Amino acid sequence: xxxxxxxxxxxxxxxxxxxxxxxxxxxxxxxxxxxxxxxxxxxxxxxxxxx
Numbered sequence: 001x002x003x004x005x006x007x008x009x010x011x012x013x014x015x016x017x018x019x020x021x022x023x024x025x026x027x028x029x030x031x032x033x034x035x036x037x038x039x040x041x042x043x044x045x046x047x048x049x050x051x
Contacts, residue, residue, distance in 0.1 A: 019035050
């Protein structure tokens with residue numbers, strides 16, 4: 001795997017970790033769609049930042 005691909009995969013997994021961690025920590029208060037929306041916004045901002 002190339003080095004740049006590992007970097008992008010790391011950032012994707014980092015966002016996934018923090019969104020899932022927040023969802024598990026606040027289980028019952030957050031909706032699945034809210035967590036997906038926040039993860040999508042973060043990933044979109046990161047993609048714009050890297051471009």
